Amino acid sequence: MAFLSALLKSLITAAALCCLAGAAFAASQFSPAQKGEIEQIIKSYIMTNPEILRDAITELDRREKTAEATARSKIISNLKGPLYVSPTQAIVGNPNGKITLVEFFDYNCGYCKKSLPDIARLIKENPDLRVILKDYPILSKGSVEASEIATAFHEQFSGEKFWQFHKTLLGSHGYVGRAQAIAVAKDLGANMDQLTKDAAAPSVKKGLEQNDQLGQALMLTGTPSFVIGDETIIGAVGYDELKTKLDNVRKCGKVICS
Numbered sequence: 001m002a003f004l005s006a007l008l009k010s011l012i013t014a015a016a017l018c019c020l021a022g023a024a025f026a027a028s029q030f031s032p033a034q035k036g037e038i039e040q041i042i043k044s045y046i047m048t049n050p051e052i053l054r055d056a057i058t059e060l061d062r063r064e065k066t067a068e069a070t071a072r073s074k075i076i077s078n079l080k081g082p083l084y085v086s087p088t089q090a091i092v093g094n095p096n097g098k099i100t101l102v103e104f105f106d107y108n109c110g111y112c113k114k115s116l117p118d119i120a121r122l123i124k125e126n127p128d129l130r131v132i133l134k135d136y137p138i139l140s141k142g143s144v145e146a147s148e149i150a151t152a153f154h155e156q157f158s159g160e161k162f163w164q165f166h167k168t169l170l171g172s173h174g175y176v177g178r179a180q181a182i183a184v185a186k187d188l189g190a191n192m193d194q195l196t197k198d199a200a201a202p203s204v205k206k207g208l209e210q211n212d213q214l215g216q217a218l219m220l221t222g223t224p225s226f227v228i229g230d231e232t233i234i235g236a237v238g239y240d241e242l243k244t245k246l247d248n249v250r251k252c253g254k255v256i257c258s
Contacts, residue, residue, distance in 0.1 A: 088207025090133040092163040093123040097130030102227040104136035107146040111236040118239040142177030149181035152198035
């Protein structure tokens with residue numbers, strides 16, 4: 001990965017230099033002799049000062065990270081925005097909790113399954129914790145179908161009953177798809193005719209699309225991904241790290257207290 005990253009940056013740098021040089025030539029309409037002289041000057045300068053390429057790449061990385069952080073901050077800070085308020089999301093724990101954890105998950109994600117006991121423990125030990133579950137089915141068609149059924153189940157049951165459904169389905173072994181989700185819903189007493197109807201509703205598809213757009217806007221690269229306070233966390237980081245960040249938000253409003 002490091003080699004590919006370095007190669008990509010080198011190609012980007014070379015392309016940028018060529019584009020700049022080409023644009024300058026076209027705009028000024030230099031003669032062939034003048035173009036050759038300018039090319040030689042540029043080449044000589046770069047060979048004498050190769051560190052400018054490193055500095056340019058460093059500055060590009062800095063600007064990209066700053067732009068990403070700004071974009072994420074706008075989404076996270078909007079407490080009335082779709083990250084926190086959506087008709088298709090599920091809220092477990094304390095729905096009026098002062099501390100919020102948002103999780104993007106996929107029912108076929110092994111790391112999401114690994115994180116499930118951590119989330120359950122956090123809910124049990126923190127009565128002021130609100131957990132917003134965002135279906136982010138990126139792994140397979142079955143993941144999408146399971147999320148559709150889960151959303152439909154949430155139309156009938158919320159709170160503890162939905163949390164039971166979620167834990168059962170996410171905690172199951174093997175592939176998870178429509179059939180597996182329907183089986184769990186049936187065992188928990190769902191109205192199956194209504195469940196099938198609700199799962200096919202356009203609003204369900206729209207809700208999953210909105211989650212996908214949020215994930216892309218937050219630049220999430222996988223599941224599980226979490227939002228706590230002012231920070232986006234990607235990956236199954238474990239109970240201790242999540243608890244520390246939640247404790248800090250409770251203490252100072254940020255995941256890192258000064």
